[in-house]
Amino acid sequence: MSEHYTEEGTERIRLAEFTEKAYLDYSMYVILDRALPHIGDGLKPVQRRIVYAMSELGLSAASKHKKSARTVGDVLGKFHPHGDTACYEAMVLMAQSFSYRYPLIDGQGNWGSPDDPKSFAAMRYTEARLTPYAKVLLAELGQGTVEWTPNFDGTMKEPSLLPARLPNVLLNGATGIAVGMATDIPPHNLREVVSACIRLIEAPKSTLEELCEHVPGPDFPTRAEIVTPRADLLKIYQTGRGSVKARARWEREEGNLVVNALPYQVSGARILEQIASQMRAKKLPWIEDLRDESDHENPTRLVIVPRSNRVDVERLMSHLFATTDLERSYRVNLNLIGLDGRPQVKNLREILVEWLEFRFATVRRRLQHRLNKVLDRLHLLEGLLVAFLNIDEVIHIIRTEDEPRPVLMSRFELTEIQADYVLDTKLRQLARLEEMKIRAEQEELATERDWLEKTLGSKQRMKTLVRKELLADAEEYGDARCSLLVAREAAVAMDESELAPSEPVTVVLSEKGWVRAAKGHEIDPAGLNYKAGDGFCDAVRLRSNQPAIFLDSTGRSYSLMAHTLPSARGQGEPLTGRFAPPDGAVFRAALGGAPEQRWLLASDAGYGFITQAGSLIANTRKGKSVLTLPKGARVLKARPVVDLHTDRVVAVTNEGRMLVIPLSDLPEMARGKGNKIIGIPGKRVAIREEYVVDMLVVPEGGKVRLISGKRHLNLKAADLNAYEGERGRRGNKLPRGFQKVDGLELM
Template identity: 65%
Template sequence: MSENAASDFETQPLREFTERAYLDYSMYVILDRALPHVSDGLKPVQRRIVYAMSELGLSAAAKYKKSARTVGDVLGKYHPHGDAACYEAMVHMAQPFTYRYPLIDGQGNWGSPDDPKSFAAMRYTEARLTPYARVLLNELGQGTVEWIPNFDGALQEPERLPARLPNVLLNGGSGIAVGMATDIPPHNLREVVDACVHLLDRPEATTAELCEHVPAPDFPTASDVITPREELRTIYERGHGTVRARARWEYEREQAQIVIHALPYQVAGAKVMEQIAAQIQSRKLPMVEDLRDESDHDAPVRIVVQLRSRRQDPERVMDHLFATTDLERGYRVHLNVIGLDGRPRVFSLRDLLAEWLSFRTETVRRRLTWRLEKVEDRLHILEGLLTAYLNIDEVIAIIREEDEPKPVLMERFGLSDAQAEAILELRLRHLARLEEMKIRGEQGDLERERDELRATLGDAARLREQVKSELLGDAEAHGDERRSPLVQRGPARAMDETELMPSEPVTVVLSEKGWVRAAKGHEVDATGLSYKAGDGYLDHALGRSNQPAIFLDSTGRAYAVPAHTLPSARSQGEPLTKRLTPPEKARFQSVLAGDSESRWLLASDAGYGFRVPLRELFSRNRSGKAVLTLPDGAAVLPPVTVPAEADGAEVVVASSDGRLLVFPLEELPEMARGKGNKLIGIPAQRLRDREEVVVAVAVLPAGAALRVEAGKTGKRLSHSDLEAFRAARGRRGVQLPRGLRQIRGLHVEN
């Protein structure tokens, strides 16, 4: 290669080249693609679409034109990128469920909330600008913004649009650049304007004060904003956080149906239907009978969740759906915007509004300055025209006689070049006396306007009032009521597995060897089931499939197993040790089931016991929880259910010495765990030597009779027969007649 050819190339290290190239690319993506500018809240492609449509004359009063025409102009004149991406950006600005205040009025298929990307091709749709778009364009030709060459230098385009409202907050936006992103939720126009006015009146106002005017984002869909006010204030102070929105619904009691009539922002009804239907099909929503989509033109969102009966709690069902579906959704907030200095940064609400007001104030100043120059130029022309009318004959003579009348006029009447040119361009019809009067009238109006403009530009307070009055006027023209109410709601909580299971009667059966199974229904003969060789029936309990079964072992520990997970009674079950880890040499002795608020009496054969709610026996631990504390050498007695109506109920305690004690149930305390209180007074020495222990315990409802099983016989003792055995808790008790002292059990009879 020759030396001249080599000099045409620049040589540099690859590391430096890639670093610079990546940095250039990063800055291009950040500044010219992904992040909005604080002035008009638009990205370059959005700004070029709006400007191109205004150049095509597509105002809100114009006829619609094909979207392909707009996209062609944008790509050909200002934005040489892909037509699909450009059209999609145009579609987003036309979707009322995407933009809080759409900039484009679309005709045709522009997508739906269920599928925002289902819009028709640009050759089929038509568009024009909305009335709201005027706030971005009205002041464009009034010296308010800088103009820059387009990509090929053939045309000029505005660097920014002179937004009359803080569109950066009103419509929000999202974007991902290199190393940074932005997520700005939409807000209510009137609320934001009120905050701007407050900041104009009180420049020292804090974000907390502004949050009184802008309490939360205002989404296009009428969903509830459930983030607490304190948390929202923190988000606006820091410029980042998460806002949660929740669907709105109502309960129609007569039909036992939940009607969802507003979905969170950017949530598709079809997706929610799919999520709920999946839970119904997998039997995770047993309380829901049917799901229907009754949405139509009059009710754009109407999703009906049909409950099985009016006994179901709609609040609990919706709480579960909020936790498990898109009916509740969180939205990331990151107020990352390109500031007036051309640098992106995260703004607080106050700083963002202050930055925009600075832009708006300067824009109004430039507009008024431009107008003042126009007024002064016109007054200058009118002054020359008036001179001509006052000397009309001499002016006409000069024009008729001179080959070059312009310099003669300038010298004779002291006119400027512009004034002389205006006189020479006058038509004969304008030489009438009436025109002189019109000029004087226009001159007076313009002089008053000039004085007003000078006074406004020379007084910062008047300029602020000008900005404020224009903001309030635009708020009146384009503002509306808040759509997303700010409501106080607790966090959503999904139902646990037991709540979601159908509530069916089951009988839980425990064998002597610790094998367990569950049979449907309460009419099961547990003793008649088949058992493995060497095994047999031990205990059973009646419960429901959505309740846990509680097992009590010989050490006084309690274990909980969901009843619906137990094997069917058609088989011989499975050992509990497969699911639980009891202490070494411990044996499972009893099974309990029922409502969590039911009460049971737990006792040891040492003569101690207490009442306990069943819920206190629940444990998710494989090793269970210690409930009944046993004295040395003592054993656990079978638990006894306590009647729901405890008034007048009595506890019956029988010892191996044939003694019986009856005392009021209310004398026995309710505890969560422990040894309990003394039930019957057995001498300590006899208890230590195991010469006498408690063999049975029963709880008698008020007025009930007792059957004592002893030896091979038994005897029924009526309520009055028990009078001889009644005493205070902890007493020695009274011995039964000789034939009833070998007590095997106590049973309650009506």
């Protein structure tokens, strides 16, 4: 319960109650009188006042232009006591053909450009008048069609709404942010919306899906394509909310890509800046040059020059659509003030039904207003004709009577209004031909009266009239669709592997986990300079646009693009700066290549499996678990696979045993422990008594070199046959002198 009391003549209320009421009052003001359009004329109050003030100044489409400052002054002084800047900006918006689908104001001077809509000249320099389309809002204003309300100081009247002959709220759309709600109504094509209205007049039970056959989607002022699927557009019109995607139009011209239409409210200069930024960052190696050739004949002409004719231009444009404003999404929120004065999000059918209700009410008021005028005029003509037929007696009464009005009313049975009209009649109207004129006017007005009464008394006649007027306006102001509805594949940005140049590199990993990349595949990784106490661990030959993958001692994989690695001219950088491996983990192996490249991953416990490079990519600093290690086991170097069906796996233990098995005996997995390749008791692995020294994938006909200290043993393909066995066996003993193998090499 609020407490109101006075103290020394001052009323006091609780602060919480005051602030709540003040905020609610402000909220309702912003919603109803500033930010949201009305369904009737589709205008916000400031727009309505600008259009009305210009009509009062006589600035029709047929008049001369007048200074914009004159209009703004009238609007502020008579109807809208707010800032002149905001008022002028609202006026500019209604004059920009690239902002409004059907502009309401015809401007002379600098009214901004698509590249910079805010670059318009000051109002003291520009001139304006109304466009022919503005007649749609103003033509029936003085015909008793709308309510009039006092202006802010009560000195004059202004229309609460304009009697729109078309659903302007859909044609020009609206954007606005109120308190706790917003509106984003996209513009639509006039002929399509009128067609939907006529469908509703003829078949009031038409469904929303049937109406969407006439209104398939928004129609922005620019010629960009709308690529939102039809099903999504239908959902937007069903719910009143969603988003619409518009995409620039382009074509090939002498090997170049020419963009000739941009999405709504997108700047060509901004597009060039976005593309150039990617070029500077070396993220667009496919583009050689960029030009803006826009002029008066070609308002939008952005030229993109590919580096060669081998560039996949469709893929390139898809990337640009995904990464620049060449494709843009527009929020849709069909929130407006209905006939009940309340803001609400409505679907397309509700908007059209409610607007038609407004239109029928407006036409009915217009016809009734005209009927009243006709009846009043017929009443006056009836009295005038009586007086004319008895003109001598009327003149005698006027000359002889002190109060002729009551005498006339009594003698000829005239009403007070008729008597006053007879007395106010000029002598020139007493000519002999006046009777014929009166009777002709009576006959004409009687015909119009009958038509008006019949129309007002018949729903079908009203429907026919409204339908006829809608078709006439569509014929006069309608045009072809600007934004074509096109089915396109979703835009996809290219990843780093596609954008980076493809050059041969050798990625080198040191024992301490330092990494670097050397150009070419001919270098000797072991011959590079290393820090004191460090040395060569592993290397892999890749392309610069491929990911380099690293395995740590816990079996986790990590990845980064090869072209991002430091040059081999220095000593590289530690991988711990790029990744966050578990405590105590060290990096053991390097691999990579195309996503479908297969590798053999194995532990020195004798277990392993085949996997693809794409399965090892981890886009996180912590990597991902790939190889499961038995207790006491360590990670071996990864080995590339050439052919799954003909390659063989060679495994050698520290006990001098070697086993050769077909690679096809091993499973292909994304992660796990794998299958046993060579048999080693688990207890011996745990205490490091026996383990696999090295493992190699040998292609068909390949040769192997065993390294034992400074001694080498070369084994041909036929020699390896002697060590073949079933997977998981212990393998055969190597010759004397090679019982301790340090490693294996392909010859």
